[in-house]
Amino acid sequence: MDEQTLEQVRSVVASIPPGRVLGYGDVAELAGLRSARLVGRILAEDGADLPWYRVLRSDGTVAEHIRHRQLEHLRAEGVLADNGRVDMRRYRWEAE
DNA sequence: TGGATGACCAAGG
DNA sequence: ACCTTGGCCATCC
DSSP: OOHHHHHHHHHHHHTSOTTOBEEHHHHHHHTTOSOHHHHHHHHHHHOTTTTGGGEEOTTSOOOGGGHHHHHHHHHHTTOOBSSSOBOHHHHBOOOO
16 A cells, blocks of 8 residues: 555545545545545545545445444434435535 | 455446 | 446455
8 A cells, every 4th residue: 555545545535524425436536546445445444533434335335344333423414324225316425 | 376355336137 | 126247456364
């Protein structure tokens, strides 16, 4: 991992406004990466001080191990999940 | 060197 | 709506 991409990803995630979300793939694209997996990995080990919970799968679901915590954070910002599934059409952050 | 393993994704069955 | 497949990238056996 080079320091460069790490900063890129951190900066993108940090710029997501409260109450909005992005998919891992979206973050990858905005950060100039080719792999969404890499974003997930980065947030997993270096996202503690970031609003990592505003990043989820592109279909609105979240990985099992963090499901509870993530949805709880989002609920606090007004992002409601129906059956553990967020409505991306409604909360996805559109900006460029 | 090779395969398995993730906080992933899009397209097909 | 659920599963598989092929692509993706870094790490760890």
